[in-house]
Amino acid sequence: MSEEKAKEWSARQKFARFLEEHKKRKTPERFxxxxxxxxxxxxxxxxTLYKQLLADGYRVSRATVYNTLDLLVEAGLVRRVTLxxxxxxxxxxxxxxxxxxxxxxxCGKVKEVKAVSTVAELLPKKPRSFExxxxxLYIYGMCSSCAxxxxxxxxxxxxxxx
Amino acid sequence: MSEEKAKEWSARQKFARFLEEHKKRKTPERFxxxxxxxxxxxxxxxxTLYKQLLADGYRVSRATVYNTLDLLVEAGLVRRVTLxxxxxxxxxxxxxxxxxxxxxxxCGKVKEVKAVSTVAELLPKKPRSFExxxxxLYIYGMCSSCAxxxxxxxxxxxxxxx
DNA sequence: TTTACTGCAAATATTTTGCAATATC
DNA sequence: GATATTGCAAAATATTTGCAGTAAA
Numbered sequence: 001m002s003e004e005k006a007k008e009w010s011a012r013q014k015f016a017r018f019l020e021e022h023k024k025r026k027t028p029e030r031f032x033x034x035x036x037x038x039x040x041x042x043x044x045x046x047x048t049l050y051k052q053l054l055a056d057g058y059r060v061s062r063a064t065v066y067n068t069l070d071l072l073v074e075a076g077l078v079r080r081v082t083l084x085x086x087x088x089x090x091x092x093x094x095x096x097x098x099x100x101x102x103x104x105x106x107c108g109k110v111k112e113v114k115a116v117s118t119v120a121e122l123l124p125k126k127p128r129s130f131e132x133x134x135x136x137l138y139i140y141g142m143c144s145s146c147a148x149x150x151x152x153x154x155x156x157x158x159x160x161x162x
Numbered sequence: 163m164s165e166e167k168a169k170e171w172s173a174r175q176k177f178a179r180f181l182e183e184h185k186k187r188k189t190p191e192r193f194x195x196x197x198x199x200x201x202x203x204x205x206x207x208x209x210t211l212y213k214q215l216l217a218d219g220y221r222v223s224r225a226t227v228y229n230t231l232d233l234l235v236e237a238g239l240v241r242r243v244t245l246x247x248x249x250x251x252x253x254x255x256x257x258x259x260x261x262x263x264x265x266x267x268x269c270g271k272v273k274e275v276k277a278v279s280t281v282a283e284l285l286p287k288k289p290r291s292f293e294x295x296x297x298x299l300y301i302y303g304m305c306s307s308c309a310x311x312x313x314x315x316x317x318x319x320x321x322x323x324x
Numbered sequence: 325t326t327t328a329c330t331g332c333a334a335a336t337a338t339t340t341t342g343c344a345a346t347a348t349c
Numbered sequence: 350g351a352t353a354t355t356g357c358a359a360a361a362t363a364t365t366t367g368c369a370g371t372a373a374a
Contacts, residue, residue, distance in 0.1 A: 059331080
């Protein structure tokens with residue numbers, strides 16, 4: 001946990017530097033939101049985040065949450081995760097250990113697997129006029145339970161059309 | 163172009179088979195929407211698609227467009243592309259040549275680069291209980307124009323704080 | 325003191341849903 | 350003919366915006 005704390009701490013510093021460099025103000029709300037995101041490994045939606053903050057006794061508005069998340073994304077500390085249900089989620093960009101998302105196109109269930117690839121590996125020829133920072137990889141397919149169901153359905157039809 | 167036609171044609175067949183297998187009806191609307199997506203290489207939003215269809219003289223509703231797109235995704239013919247602005251886009255899953263998306267975290271501009279990796283390459287150990295079909299890879303970073311602007315800003319601040 | 329930022333509420337934008345009419349099987 | 354699917358409009362969600370008050374610099 002001490003390593004976690006260290007990571008959060010350096011994220012704080014990075015954010016502070018980012019705000020300074022962009023002549024933006026270091027408001028308490030911004031750092032509270034940063035902390036909240038970095039205190040979890042998972043990806044959270046705006047509404048969840050907002051309600052958590054309220055539950056923790058903070059008095060922030062949704063607008064500020066949206067606002068701050070944009071800044072955190074711009075600062076490269078946080079990443080948007082869009083899983084296809086109409087809701088944007090956010091997760092911290094962990095310095096080292098990344099993960100991919102496996103999404104079932106049938107039931108929408110999301111599974112995460114450890115990533116092994118770096119951006120450089122994915123882009124053999126680094127494109128000119130673009131400096132990559134991080135990535136999100138969504139792999140779509142079918143989870144085993146849906147595949148099973150699918151199989152049964154096909155078989156059922158095959159029998160019927162006999 | 164004849165190759166394109168052939169691709170669209172086989173997509174039609176695949177979709178027809180999919181509909182049959184799932185006991186769904188082969189309505190004209192469904193095939194018109196399929197054609198519209200396959201007639202373009204780019205990713206289109208629902209609203210754009212809807213308006214194009216109207217402009218072409220078809221009388222379809224937004225609900226049907228959403229509905230059909232879900233089916234096309236389920237059939238594995240079309241892929242959802244979510245770039246972080248709150249709007250889902252769709253593009254055809256081209257059999258062979260894929261592409262990655264480079265997204266500028268500053269200005270949101272999207273560039274596409276040819277993909278070289280297959281799903282298998284990205285997932286060395288195929289996860290049990292999941293059958294991958296296709297993927298979308300979003301690489302975030304900064305485009306050259308934003309990077310330049312950023313550089314100027316930093317320099318400007320450095321001078322000021324002297 | 326200046327003005328960027330906040331909370332609040334209203335406005336937009338996007339997607340889903342209910343239902344009667346229609347067209348596929 | 351039975352019923353899945355459609356168009357339409359209203360509802361549900363998600364996000365953005367305008368504005369007056371507050372607080373960071």
